[in-house]
Structure formats: structure tokens, C-alpha cells
Amino acid sequence: xxxxxxxxLTLFGGALGVALTPINILVVMGATVMGILVGxxxxxxxxxxxxxxxxxxxxxxxxxxxxxLLGVYVGAVMGGCNAAIMVNIPGTPSAAATALDGFVLxxxxxxxxxxxxxxxxxxIGMVVSVLVLIFLSPxxxxxxxxxxxxEYFLLSVFGIMICGxxxxxxxxxxxxVVGFLGFFTAMIGLEQVYAYPRFTFGSxxxxxxxxLIPALIGVFGISEVLFVLQEKVPYKIEGTVGKVVPTWKxxxxxxxxxxxxxFIGVGIGAVPGAGEDIxxxxxxxxxxxRSKHGHEYGKGSLEGLAAAETANNAVVGGAMIPLMTLxxxxxxxxxxxxxxxxxxxxxxxxxxxxxxxxxxxxVAIMLMLASISMLIFGLLLAKPMAVVxxxxxxxxxxxxxxLTVIGAYAGGVRVFDITVxxxxxxxxxxxxxxxxxxxxxxxxxxxxxxxxxxxxxxxxQSRGSLLPLLPRPIGAILLIAIIFIAVSGIRRAVEHTRxxxxxxxxxxxxxxxx
Amino acid sequence: MDDVKKNVTADFIMSILLIxxxxxxxxxxxxxxxxxxxxxxxxxxPLILGIIFVVLGTIMLISAVKRKALEQVxxxxxxxxxxxxFKHDQFKRVMILIALMAxxxxxxxxxxxxxxxxxxxxxATFLYLRSSSVIKIIIISIVTAALISAVFKNFFNIPxx
Numbered sequence: 001x002x003x004x005x006x007x008x009l010t011l012f013g014g015a016l017g018v019a020l021t022p023i024n025i026l027v028v029m030g031a032t033v034m035g036i037l038v039g040x041x042x043x044x045x046x047x048x049x050x051x052x053x054x055x056x057x058x059x060x061x062x063x064x065x066x067x068x069l070l071g072v073y074v075g076a077v078m079g080g081c082n083a084a085i086m087v088n089i090p091g092t093p094s095a096a097a098t099a100l101d102g103f104v105l106x107x108x109x110x111x112x113x114x115x116x117x118x119x120x121x122x123x124i125g126m127v128v129s130v131l132v133l134i135f136l137s138p139x140x141x142x143x144x145x146x147x148x149x150x151e152y153f154l155l156s157v158f159g160i161m162i163c164g165x166x167x168x169x170x171x172x173x174x175x176x177v178v179g180f181l182g183f184f185t186a187m188i189g190l191e192q193v194y195a196y197p198r199f200t201f202g203s204x205x206x207x208x209x210x211x212l213i214p215a216l217i218g219v220f221g222i223s224e225v226l227f228v229l230q231e232k233v234p235y236k237i238e239g240t241v242g243k244v245v246p247t248w249k250x251x252x253x254x255x256x257x258x259x260x261x262x263f264i265g266v267g268i269g270a271v272p273g274a275g276e277d278i279x280x281x282x283x284x285x286x287x288x289x290r291s292k293h294g295h296e297y298g299k300g301s302l303e304g305l306a307a308a309e310t311a312n313n314a315v316v317g318g319a320m321i322p323l324m325t326l327x328x329x330x331x332x333x334x335x336x337x338x339x340x341x342x343x344x345x346x347x348x349x350x351x352x353x354x355x356x357x358x359x360x361x362x363v364a365i366m367l368m369l370a371s372i373s374m375l376i377f378g379l380l381l382a383k384p385m386a387v388v389x390x391x392x393x394x395x396x397x398x399x400x401x402x403l404t405v406i407g408a409y410a411g412g413v414r415v416f417d418i419t420v421x422x423x424x425x426x427x428x429x430x431x432x433x434x435x436x437x438x439x440x441x442x443x444x445x446x447x448x449x450x451x452x453x454x455x456x457x458x459x460x461q462s463r464g465s466l467l468p469l470l471p472r473p474i475g476a477i478l479l480i481a482i483i484f485i486a487v488s489g490i491r492r493a494v495e496h497t498r499x500x501x502x503x504x505x506x507x508x509x510x511x512x513x514x
Numbered sequence: 515m516d517d518v519k520k521n522v523t524a525d526f527i528m529s530i531l532l533i534x535x536x537x538x539x540x541x542x543x544x545x546x547x548x549x550x551x552x553x554x555x556x557x558x559x560p561l562i563l564g565i566i567f568v569v570l571g572t573i574m575l576i577s578a579v580k581r582k583a584l585e586q587v588x589x590x591x592x593x594x595x596x597x598x599x600f601k602h603d604q605f606k607r608v609m610i611l612i613a614l615m616a617x618x619x620x621x622x623x624x625x626x627x628x629x630x631x632x633x634x635x636x637x638a639t640f641l642y643l644r645s646s647s648v649i650k651i652i653i654i655s656i657v658t659a660a661l662i663s664a665v666f667k668n669f670f671n672i673p674x675x
Contacts, residue, residue, distance in 0.1 A: 057673050173577070177570050180563055184539065194549050196556035199542065222615070228606050229643065259542050394645040399658055401615055401639075402632045405623065406666050409675045415624060418675060422619050426612065434524045447585065452559040459553045490573070497577040500518055504582055 008138060015361035018063060021432035025369060027067040032373040033381070035075020039082070040252040040385050041396060044226070046076035046276070048220045050336035052403050054343065055410035058148040062344045067366050069340055073333050074126065074370035077276055077313055078378055081118040086111050086241070094276030094315070097284040097308035104300035107219035112382055117302050118309040119378035120246055121258050125310035126371035128262030129269065129317020133324075134364050140325040143474070144350035147326075150458035150469045156451035159328050159443050163273030167437035170496040172489035178436045182444015183451060185210050192453050198213040205416040215445055219438055220332070222425020225397045227432060244382040246302075254306035255398050257287055258401055265311035269318020273443040275331040276312040281471045283311030291461035317367060323361050324348050328447065335442045343411070428493045523590040526583035529574035536604030614639050628674040633659035 010291040038049045049072055057065035080095030085102030098118060147155070160183070164175025188199045189209025200206040261283040268279035287307030290296040298305035319330025320337075329335035329347040338348065346352075352359055408421035428438060462468040469475060539560055546557030577632040589595070599605060612634065622631035645651060666672045 056670050121660060171632040173570055173573055177528075177567075177574075180566050182569070184560070184563050185565075187563070191556045193554060194547075194556055196547060198546065198556055198560060199539075226608055226611060229611055230604050237556075302522075362601055392645060394643040395640065395654065398643070398645075400634065401618065402659070405619065405675060406662070406672060410666075410672045413673050415675060418619055418623070422615065429608075434521070434528070439603075455562075456554045456557055460551070464553050488586065490554055493573070493577060497580050500522070500581050503518060504586075 011358040012134075012361045015358040015365055017361045018358070019067075019365040019369070021063075024063055024067045024366070025072065027064050028071040028366060028369045029373045029377070031068045031071025032075035032370050033377050035072040035077075036079035036082075036374070036377055036381055036385075037075075037388055038072065039076035039079025039092050039095075040380065040388050041391065042083045042393065044076075044222045044396070044400075045220065045224065046073055046080075046094070047332040047336060048224050048285055048400070049076050050333050050340070051217045051220045052063035052135040052400070052407045054336060054340045055407050057292060057340055058343055058410065058455075062341075062346065063362070065340060065344060066363065067369070069337055070363070070366045071370045071373065073337065074313070074316055074367065074374050075377075077316055077333075078119060078122040078309075078374050080312075082115055082382070083389060085114045085118065086386065092276070094164075094215035094280055094312040096277060097280040098305055098312075100298045100308075101301045101305040104298075104304070105305070109242050110300075113246060113250075114305055115241070115382040115385075116244040116252065116379055117246045117250060118305055119375060119382070120345075121254060121261075121306035121309040122313040122378070123371055123375040124255070124258040125262045125265055125314035126317060126367065126374070128259060128310075129314040130364050130367050130371070132263075132266045133320050133367070134361065137321055137325055137360050138353075140321065141350055141353055144325050146474060147350065148458065148472070149454040149461065150472060151475050153451055153454035153458055154324060154475055154482065155328060156447040156454070158271070158478050158482050158485075159447055160440055161163065161482055161489070162271055163443050164270065164437070164440045165485050165489050166274045166278050167439045168435070169497060169498075171435075171493050172310070173493050174434075174436045175440045176489070178431060178438070179440030179444045182217045182446075183439040183448040185215065185441075185445050186448020187452065192449065193456070205414070208412075208414075209421055210445070211412060213411050214444055215424045216336060216339065216442060217404050217407045218421040218424030218426075219428035219441060221400055221407070223428030223432055223438075225400050225404075226429045228393055228424070229397050241383050241386055244379055247336055250302060253305055257291065257303050258306050258310040259288060260290075261310035262314040263315025266318035266321075268311070269315035269330045271319045272328045272330060273316075273332070273335075273439045274321055275319075275439055276315040276333075277346070279318070280308040280312040280433045284308045295487055311434070311499045313371075320363060320367070324352060325350065327450075329443070332439050332442050335446055338424040344479060386472070486511070519586045519590055522578055522581045522583050522586045525574050525581075525585055526606045527579040529571045529578055532567050532571030536569075536571060537563075539567065540564030580581065610642060611639070614642065623675050628660045629663040632662060 038044045039046060050069060053069065053072060057068060057407065060068065076092060077094055080090055080092035081098045081102065084090040084095035084099035085106050088099050089098055089102040090096040102118065105111060160179035161176065164179045165172040168175040180378055188206060190207050191198050193199065197207050229247065264283040264286060265279040268274050268282055284304060284307050287304060288294045291303060291304055293301060315331055319334035322328040322330050323334050323338055329338045346356060346359065364394045404421060408417045432438065458469060540577035543557035543564060546555060548555040552558060618631060618635035622634060633655045636658055637651060640646065640651040640655060663674060667674055
């Protein structure tokens with residue numbers, strides 16, 4: 001036990017030496033500022049930013065690439081609160097819950113204080129999540145080492161099911177459909193065992209499969225551009241920014257809520273694909289029900305704002321737990337980070353401590369650096385951010401399109417990837433238009449190959465019978481969880497059908513009555 | 515209420531498409547080569563996906579029919595409504611934006627220098643969106659296109675299409 005602790009401590013010390021170089025610190029600082037700016041502009045999301053930037057990191061040293069992407073990720077999630085507070089449009093979906101109290105505060109002339117409190121809350125969320133990442137991950141590595149092919153298959157299905165369940169409001173079926181479409185997308189091309197071409201229709205281009213990064217850029221870049229520009233929605237800044245730095249009294253007031261929300265955010269972040277927005281809403285809801293001042297939530301409560309802002313940033317660290325230990329991303333931006341480190345030859349999962357000892361601690365230290373940078377620049381940039389918010393979306397969004405083209409092309413230097421990116425953009429737009437969530441699609445594309453190969457190999461090992469696989473303890477837990485999610489999801493879908501049927505009947509009765 | 519009707523119609527159409535898609539995947543999977551045993555055959559996992567799509571499509575179909583989808587479909591897909599949909603501002607706006615992107619990706623890129631193609635695309639899109647005055651649009655398009663090309667090619671060493 002003590003020797004394990006000493007070993008981990010040595011690894012942590014080594015990671016400190018690798019991560020805390022002047023160039024890494026500078027890159028983290030610059031990237032965090034960039035992330036805050038991106039997050040603050042409505043329409044530019046953390047996921048989109050990371051998708052566009054992945055290929056930029058291709059030529060970078062691994063440490064600089066990690067510093068760059070994590071800085072942008074942390075900054076963008078926090079930066080979303082600026083637009084949510086000042087113009088009532090969340091800069092990123094994760095800041096939607098922040099707008100409820102933040103915008104009321106901005107109209108009272110306390111916009112700066114709301115941004116300052118949100119920044120401090122985000123910092124607390126990051127600290128909680130990084131600590132949990134450091135202390136919990138080694139235990140999950142030990143459990144993950146017991147995973148066989150059957151468990152990996154079930155984990156992929158579990159990821160799709162729970163992500164589909166959480167990312168849709170009332171109808172989880174839509175989330176599952178999109179998740180399994182992601183699985184199908186991953187089936188296109190030469191399969192892994194016999195190199196047999198599946199669904200390629202004789203096309204040489206398709207034999208290489210649908211590349212992950214162009215598909216992600218399409219889904220989160222092109223579809224976002226179309227979604228934002230489909231309507232002319234002008235927005236204006238409400239009130240003045242005013243004082244930014246919160247007093248010690250305010251910090252003491254929000255601290256218990258922030259710590260609790262931090263743990264909620266980590267928990268939600270650790271669920272595959274759940275994402276920052278779900279973390280913020282769940283934390284806000286729990287905060288409202290548990291607080292003595294719950295009735296003030298939605299009416300300009302700093303505590304309510306802190307509940308949402310802490311949790312959405314805590315999801316960042318939480319999302320890294322399944323990513324580092326099982327190679328399953330906890331949120332869509334984390335999926336982009338996974339794609340980026342794959343490009344650099346790092347394979348997260350149970351073997352990571354063996355293949356790249358100390359890598360987990362390097363990520364944790366970089367996240368901590370990004371958090372400190374976010375706290376400093378978040379407070380410093382609150383006032384100048386009002387200028388950024390005045391930039392027209394009609395100018396910014398079209399500029400994204402050439403960036404998506406370069407992003408899709410750069411990885412494989414294939415024009416075909418630009419076509420893939422464009423088609424996925426259109427598919428993403430149509431699906432979003434009809435309330436299909438995008439997170440399960442991304443997770444499906446990432447987990448599809450693992451699900452395919454694991455399932456086939458597990459069945460081969462058990463000679464085609466499921467019976468020897470069922471009593472395995474970890475597999476049994478995952479299977480029970482999948483069945484539970486499926487049953488509860490179908491029940492929710494049935495309730496949703498009943499509610500809508502009632503509404504339609506009521507409207508028909510009113511129509512025939514009049 | 516109109517949104518509910520549109521959603522029911524969309525669910526109904528999607529459910530049928532999903533069932534057809536699932537059947538096609540299943541059929542294609544069964545026609546894939548079996549090397550050793552069917553359990554490790556390339557078509558085994560896609561076959562399961564096909565079955566899942568048929569099951570999910572059927573659940574969606576039942577849900578849509580229970581929400582009176584057949585009546586809603588007739589109402590939503592009425593000739594006047596369909597014509598109205600195609601004439602709707604949002605539809606036209608999205609279609610034009612997609613067309614501009616398609617011309618940029620399939621028509622301009624590869625046939626001329628990336629910087630020129632990007633400048634033309636940006637100019638046309640800004641002009642359509644009336645982002646600013648024509649002079650400002652020309653300046654922003656040229657400067658942005660040149661800047662993007664220079665930064666990616668020279669600073670990040672990334673190949674341009």
C-alpha cells in the first residue's frame with residue numbers, strides 16, 4: 001500500500017517536471033484566453049473549437065498539444081457564462097442554466113459581479129474535479145484491468161444507452177437511434193479482423209472508413225453554422241458590467257453550494273457522453289431543491305448561478321476519468337480531446353499507466369494550470385468581453401466554414417474528407433432540427449469499432465454461447481445497468497407519448513367545440 | 515401545438531425510414547462473406563445493428579401512430595402547407611447557405627487557389643447575409659482569406675486543399 005503510494009508520488013513529481021515548463025505555462029495561458037473568447041461568442045462552442053483545433057496540434061509536441069487543447073476546453077466552458085449573463089444567450093450550451101440568474105443580475109447592473117462569481121465558481125469546480133480525477137482514477141484503472149472483451153462490449157452499449165437517455169429531454173429513443181447510427185458509421189470501411197469491406201459500395205475512398213475528425217467537424221462545425229445563421233436573432237448587451245471581483249462574503253456564501261455542485265459535476269462528467277450542459281442543469285435543480293434560498297433561484301441568485309457554473313466546469317475533470325481509464329469520453333469536447341491524443345499515439349485505457357506512466361498526472365496538472373489561468377483571465381477579461389459580444393455573428397459564422405474545410409482536409413490530406421465533413425454537417429443539422437442530440441452520435445462513432453470487435457471476440461471465446469459470459473461480475477453489473485436504462489427509457493417514452501396524445505386530443509376537441 | 519404536429523409527422527417518417535434502413539442493413543449483412551463461423555463474420559455486428567434499428571423504428575412508429583400520426587401527416591403534408599414550408603424564410607435562408615457552401619467545397623476548391631476560393635465564398639455569404647456595407651465586405655473577405663491561408667500554411671505548416 002505504502003509502496004504504491006510512493007510510486008504514485010514519484011510519478012506525480014515527474015509529471016510536475018514535465019508539465020510545468022515555461023513554454024507549457026505560456027501555451028496554457030494563451031489557449032485559456034482563446035477559449036474564454038471562443039466560449040463567450042454565441043454560436044462558437046467548446047466542442048466546435050476543439051474539433052477545429054485538433055489538426056492544428058498535429059505538428060505540435062505532445063505536451064504543447066495537451067496544454068493547448070485543455071486550455072481552450074477549460075476556458076471555453078467558463079467563457080460561455082459571459083454571453084449568458086450579458087445578452088441572455090448562452091455562449092456554449094453548458095451556460096444555459098447560468099443565464100437564468102445571470103441575466104437578471106445583469107439587468108440590475110450586476111453583470112460584472114455575476115461574471116466574477118461565475119468565474120470563481122468555475123475555478124472551485126475545476127479544483128474539485130481535478131482532485132477527484134487524481135485520487136479516483138488509480139482505483140478505476142485497477143477495475144478496468146479486469147475488463148475482458150465482453151465487458152468492453154457492454155461498456156460501449158452502456159455508453160450509448162446512458163448518453164442517449166440523458167441527452168434527450170423526454171424521448172430517449174431519439175438519443176439511442178442517433179447513438180446506434182454512430183455505431184453504424186463506424187462499421188463503414190474495411191473491418192478489423194478479415195479486412196472485409198463493409199458498406200463501401202465498391203468505393204476505394206470508403207474502404208478507408210469514415211474518419212472520425214472530419215465527421216466530428218461536420219457535426220459540430222457546419223451544422224452549428226447553419227443552426228446559428230438560420231434565423232436573424234439580433235442581441236444587445238443589457239445593463240453595465242460594473243464591479244467584477246466578488247467580495248469574500250459572497251465567496252463564503254456560495255462556497256458550500258459550489259463544493260456540492262463540484263461533486264455533482266464530476267459525477268455527471270464521469271458518465272459517458274453526458275456533457276457540461278447536463279451537469280449544469282442537474283446541479284442547478286438539486287441546488288434549488290436543497291437550498292434554504294431555493295425560492296430566489298431564477299430571480300438573480302448568485303448561489304443559483306454558482307450551482308450551474310461550478311458544475312459545468314467540474315464536468316471537464318469528471319469527463320477525463322472515463323477517458324483516461326477506459327478510453328470512453330465523458331463529454332463531446334472530451335471526445336475531441338481523445339481524438340487529438342490518439343493522433344499523437346497516446347492510447348488511454350487500463351494500459352495507460354504501463355505505456356505512459358504519469359500521463360494522467362500530466363493531464364491533471366495541465367487542467368489545474370488552465371484553471372488558474374481561467375480564474376485570472378476570466379476576472380481580467382470580464383469588462384473587455386463586452387466588446388467581443390458586439391461582434392456580429394453574420395461575420396463570424398461564415399469564417400468558420402473555411403476553417404472546417406482546412407480542419408477536415410489537414411489530417412489525411414484527402415479531398416474526400418471535406419465531402420465527408422460537409423455531408424455529416426448536413427446530417428447533423430437535420431437531426432438537430434428534429435431534436436436528435438449529437439452527443440450519442442459522437443460517442444457511437446468513437447465506441448463503434450470497440451463494440452464490434454469486442455462482441456465478436458467475446459462470443460468466439462465463449463464458443464458462441466452467452467451463458468458463460470453472464471456470471472462475470474463486472475459484466476453482470478453493466479448488463480443490469482443497460483436493462484435498467486432501457487426499461488426506464490421506454491417508460492419515459494411511453495409517458496411522453498401519452499402526454500402528447502392528450503394535448504392533441506384536447507386541441508382536436510377544442511377545435512370541434514368551436 | 516404546430517411543433518407537436520410537426521414532431522409527430524417527423525417521428526412517423528423517421529420511424530419508417532429507420533425500419534427500411536434496418537432491413538437493408540440486415541440484408542446486406544447476411545450477404546457478407548462468412549470466413550470461419552458466423553459469430554466472427556464481418557456481417558454479424560451490422561446484422562445486430564439492423565435488428566436494433568428495426569426495433570427502435572417500430573417503437574417510434576407505434577408511438578407516432580398513438581399520437582394520431584396518420585391524421586397529422588395528412589394535415590402537415592397538405593399541399594398548401596408544403597408550399598408554405600418551401601416558401602418559408604428560414605428554409606430559403608438555410609438552402610441558400612448550403613448552396614453557397616456546396617459551390618465553395620465542390621466548385622471552387624481545387625479549381626483555383628484556396629485563398630481566392632475562400633475570398634469569393636466569404637464575399638458571397640457576407641453579401642447574402644448583409645453582414646456589412648459592400649466595401650467593408652470586400653475588405654473583410656480578402657483580409658480574412660489571406661490571413662487564414664497564411665496562418666495555417668506558414669505558421670502551423672498545415673497543407674491547404
